[in-house]
Amino acid sequence: MEQVELKRLAAEIGEAILKRMAGGEAAPAVVKAPQRWTPRAIAAMIDHTILRADATETEVRKLCEEAAEHKFASVCVNPWWAAAAAAELRGTGVKVCTVAGFPLGMTPSKVKAEEAAQAIRVGAGEVDMVMAVGALKSGQLAQVRADVAAVAEACHQGGAILKVIIEACLLTKDEKETACKLSVEAGADFVKTSTGFSKYGATVEDVDLMRRVVGPSAGVKAAGGIRTLEDFEAMVRAGANRVGASASVKIVEAAHR
Amino acid sequence: MEQVELKRLAAEIGEAILKRMAGGEAAPAVVKAPQRWTPRAIAAMIDHTILRADATETEVRKLCEEAAEHKFASVCVNPWWAAAAAAELRGTGVKVCTVAGFPLGMTPSKVKAEEAAQAIRVGAGEVDMVMAVGALKSGQLAQVRADVAAVAEACHQGGAILKVIIEACLLTKDEKETACKLSVEAGADFVKTSTGFSKYGATVEDVDLMRRVVGPSAGVKAAGGIRTLEDFEAMVRAGANRVGASASVKIVEAAHR
Numbered sequence: 001m002e003q004v005e006l007k008r009l010a011a012e013i014g015e016a017i018l019k020r021m022a023g024g025e026a027a028p029a030v031v032k033a034p035q036r037w038t039p040r041a042i043a044a045m046i047d048h049t050i051l052r053a054d055a056t057e058t059e060v061r062k063l064c065e066e067a068a069e070h071k072f073a074s075v076c077v078n079p080w081w082a083a084a085a086a087a088e089l090r091g092t093g094v095k096v097c098t099v100a101g102f103p104l105g106m107t108p109s110k111v112k113a114e115e116a117a118q119a120i121r122v123g124a125g126e127v128d129m130v131m132a133v134g135a136l137k138s139g140q141l142a143q144v145r146a147d148v149a150a151v152a153e154a155c156h157q158g159g160a161i162l163k164v165i166i167e168a169c170l171l172t173k174d175e176k177e178t179a180c181k182l183s184v185e186a187g188a189d190f191v192k193t194s195t196g197f198s199k200y201g202a203t204v205e206d207v208d209l210m211r212r213v214v215g216p217s218a219g220v221k222a223a224g225g226i227r228t229l230e231d232f233e234a235m236v237r238a239g240a241n242r243v244g245a246s247a248s249v250k251i252v253e254a255a256h257r
Numbered sequence: 258m259e260q261v262e263l264k265r266l267a268a269e270i271g272e273a274i275l276k277r278m279a280g281g282e283a284a285p286a287v288v289k290a291p292q293r294w295t296p297r298a299i300a301a302m303i304d305h306t307i308l309r310a311d312a313t314e315t316e317v318r319k320l321c322e323e324a325a326e327h328k329f330a331s332v333c334v335n336p337w338w339a340a341a342a343a344a345e346l347r348g349t350g351v352k353v354c355t356v357a358g359f360p361l362g363m364t365p366s367k368v369k370a371e372e373a374a375q376a377i378r379v380g381a382g383e384v385d386m387v388m389a390v391g392a393l394k395s396g397q398l399a400q401v402r403a404d405v406a407a408v409a410e411a412c413h414q415g416g417a418i419l420k421v422i423i424e425a426c427l428l429t430k431d432e433k434e435t436a437c438k439l440s441v442e443a444g445a446d447f448v449k450t451s452t453g454f455s456k457y458g459a460t461v462e463d464v465d466l467m468r469r470v471v472g473p474s475a476g477v478k479a480a481g482g483i484r485t486l487e488d489f490e491a492m493v494r495a496g497a498n499r500v501g502a503s504a505s506v507k508i509v510e511a512a513h514r
Contacts, residue, residue, distance in 0.1 A: 051361070052391070053360070053361040053362055053363060053387075053390045053391060053424060053427060053455065054390045054391050054394055054424075054427045055363075055391045056391055056394050056395045057391075057392075057395035057397070058395070078361060078363030078364070078391070079363065079364050079365055079368065080363040080364060080365055080389055080391065080392060081363070081391075102361065103310070103360075103361070104308070104310040104335060104359065104360070105310055106310060106312075106335030106336065106337040106338070107335070107336050107337060107372060108336055108337055108372075108375060110371075110375060111336065111368065111371060111372045111375060114367075114368060114371055115364060115365075115368045118365060118367060118368060130310075132337055133310045133311045134309070134310060134311050134312045134313055134314075134335070134337065134338075135314075135337060137311055137313050138313045138314035138315070140314070167310060167311075170310060170311045197454070198310065
């Protein structure tokens with residue numbers, strides 16, 4: 001190995017260590033990685049999710065029962081089911097998470113904000129909105145920021161937290177950074193990788209990038225294609241402090257072994 | 258061939274002829290099939306569509322230019338772009354079609370109705386809403402009917418027409434029939450096969466079933482996966498009088514040859 005290559009390698013290693021330290025210490029939002037998480041700790045980071053169009057009331061109720069049993073952070077359901085899920089989960093400590101402008105993100109701000117406000121009125125405590133991806137790609141940055149701000153206001157007025165789905169699989173690296181910055185500036189409590197309805201879901205690279213951009217002051221939720229305990233652990237190691245999954249029970253049970 | 262088989266065959270042929278006659282005559286909404294359609298007649302049946310989340314303003318404007326040139330029935334865009342499309346199409350005779358509760362259909366009725374009303378205020382003349390598929394599958398028929406009725410009211414008050422997407426690929430045969438009946442009873446002007454975002458799009462069988470259920474008094478729109486003139490013709494022969502497509506220019510140009 002040449003001298004100059006060795007130097008570059010040393011610098012890169014140093015940088016990687018510093019980056020990991022910065023990501024892993026200061027933050028309330030950042031999870032310190034133990035060797036292994038307990039099943040309870042894992043469950044507390046999972047939004048137990050069913051967003052298929054054809055999911056039935058029976059499936060939603062089963063999701064709630066599982067969430068109450070395993071103490072997941074929330075159930076994540078379409079807004080049609082928010083009231084039913086809230087009734088089912090009363091007294092369990094599990095929150096209702098729902099979505100707004102999902103999964104395309106291209107509904108106007110007023111509609112997204114009203115969607116969020118209505119879901120909060122019937123019991124939702126968390127809202128995952130989709131950023132207006134096409135507007136971002138058209139350079140309408142002020143409108144995209146205002147869109148997030150409108151939903152953030154509706155959420156915070158109702159005592160709910162807001163996650164902004166940037167749909168990373170559709171974005172360039174620069175757009176991902178812009179999307180994360182804009183979201184946090186506009187009041188997002190979390191940024192989230194994916195809807196699970198587009199080209200692909202969460203990747204370790206995207207979670208890492210998002211955590212670096214938002215720093216320790218906002219949450220990062222990884223969602224889409226997270227099906228095993230190993231997937232879960234990879235996302236949390238990369239910087240996620242919340243994970244959306246449908247295979248949540250399987251993930252938690254794997255941690256019992 | 259055995260006598261009994263011949264008899265069955267004869268009965269089936271008779272039934273098929275009667276069915277085709279019932280579907281193909283009376284109706285204002287039903288297109289009488291000529292040997293070949295003119296490019297202009299084809300264009301007048303097409304909703305020129307771009308509903309990708311990441312479609313840009315530039316792409317939407319190009320869609321509008323193409324629609325104005327070929328005289329498509331409408332452009333179909335996400336509601337974020339409804340105002341821009343309306344401005345672009347002023348004076349061309351081409352309508353703006355947008356969507357509500359798209360593509361999952363599981364937003365509450367109030368939100369869908371507000372989404373439709375707002376799009377109409379900024380210039381949309383047609384709204385394609387998605388039926389609450391999961392609610393239908395849960396037996397919530399009164400709620401599903403009320404959902405369509407709420408959006409129908411918003412549309413008709415604003416002078417717009419309503420198409421109800423039943424997302425046929427997620428439904429059993431019985432559910433498809435129920436979905437079509439409910440929609441027409443609740444005030445839908447059209448039933449539509451698919452969002453183009455689920456398992457598969459329009460099929461000849463589904464269009465045929467839908468036309469038989471709604472009869473001549475409502476429209477049938479086929480959408481999803483219609484990419485060639487042959488696809489278009491098959492859908493219209495099966496009973497569609499509107500077709501949603503992205504490859505619209507290619508379809509019309511094929512008819513020029």
